[in-house]
Amino acid sequence: MTAGTGQTIRDRVAQFLKENRSDIERAWAATPVFTARRPADAAEECAELLTGLRHVIETGGEEDPSADGLATVRPVLASLAARSAGGPSGSDRPDVTVLKGPLLRLWREQDLPEDIVHSGDLVLSNVLNTLRIALLEIELSAGAETILAQRAQLTELSTPVIKLWDGILAIPLIGTLDSTRGQVATESLLEQIVAHQARVAILDITGVTAVDTLVAQHLLKTAVAARLMGAECIISGIRPQIAQTMVQLGIDLGEVATRATLADAFARALGIIGLTVRPDERAAG
Template sequence: MQQQNPLGEIVRQHEADILADWIKEQLERDRSPNTRISLVREAEVRELCKNFLQHFIQGLQSGQTHNLQGPEWSELRNLLSVFSRDRALQGYTPTETASFIYLLKKPLFARIGQTLAKNSDSLYQAIWTTNDLLDGLGLQVMEAFQKGREEVISRQQQEMMELSTPVVKLWDGILALPVIGTLDSARSQAVMESLLQTIMETGSKIAIIDITGVPTVDTLVAQHLMKTVAAARLMGADCIISGIRPQIAQTIVHLAIDLGGISTKATLADAFRLAMQRAGMNIVSQPARA
């Protein structure tokens, strides 16, 4: 038969005092000039701590204090998962997030000490159980927080990739795609998808891929460019690559990279002029007005 753990009863009996002390610890930390948690309203802190303690007591009274993954702790795990993810999305630090759990130790230890002061064995067991539980919950908070941060980083990377591969309509039937930064496999895929989607939407027949902002062109970058050009051709659009600087030209020659008959120009202006000619339009210079 499982020995009755007095911890759940202690927390239940002293719930109001523990809650008050824990909230006080939270708010004192909130007011620190070095923490971002001060942005959280006091009412939200109180509600969060209250809900946590209620679920914590339910888990303790189940007697399953050695398995936080059991169904008895599911409601508390869900609460902490939502809490940690929200903190991650709001830009809080790991320390600020984990402190929510660890600040509960002081109020709990105080009540345990008062209740079990005359029974050293029970006191030791209750403190050990409490410390083990809160450390375990703290680890769960950090795992959920890390997942939330990874979601933020992934979303930001996706947004930056989308912003860094804009397709611009220069003229009817003429598109320009300025590429800035390193053209790796992931960005190459984004570039291709963005260009093909715009070609389909606009029915454009000419696309200029400007690589002025690409720091280096090696064999891998050239392969990415050729795949993009080939895909555009399958969509019925011809491609011109602009931004071929002297050092890039030398690298292409040195690496014996065959661009497969793709038209190249030194500047975007030269590429646009060629695109206009292919579209059957001539650029005529007008004399300056006096």
């Protein structure tokens, strides 16, 4: 097929899309992609989609997901992608391939020479495949952004610094400590040490699922940095199986004070700032 006839076919298909607008839009609005939308919204989205696709075909960009025409339908695609983001990745995801059926049916219903019907079939199929790729790209990037945002939220949520007493802070670490979370935890702990003028900081790892060499190294670095600032660090909540792994890995926490439980660490911390806890004799008597 020469470029000339290619363009002729495109013009022919574009003309078909223009002349049969209302039929196509009505057929599309009835597909599962749009049935969940309010009829007015669905009609508007169908019309926009159709105009965009026609523009893509006229300019010969039906195989290019970044074509100009597709840029104009991006808001519609984004709205479709947003609907799929909430649901599972299964059947209720809008699948634009269902738009192909009604479109090809209407195209073939015209009384046209067989070769033109075939060439037009190809153009329409291509443009819808490209549309599907463009939608997938938007869905994927939206997904990636969601994941990034959630990760940032988790990072902040999972590293609270708690004031236990005047001069005593605790940071309960939970879950898996990757390098980003470890860094955020260290930085916020050290900043809070300054803000609260805390002489003791307790790093509680009761909720940490595994301690490998990297995590241990990180705990050690945090403790040393705290000491350089003039605060003492105690690591608490080392569960028996974690203690065993640490020994097997040859991890040595050096001079850093460690305690089995947060309560033990707190008692030690009170000792460091010169306080003791004893029973209230009046209450007991």
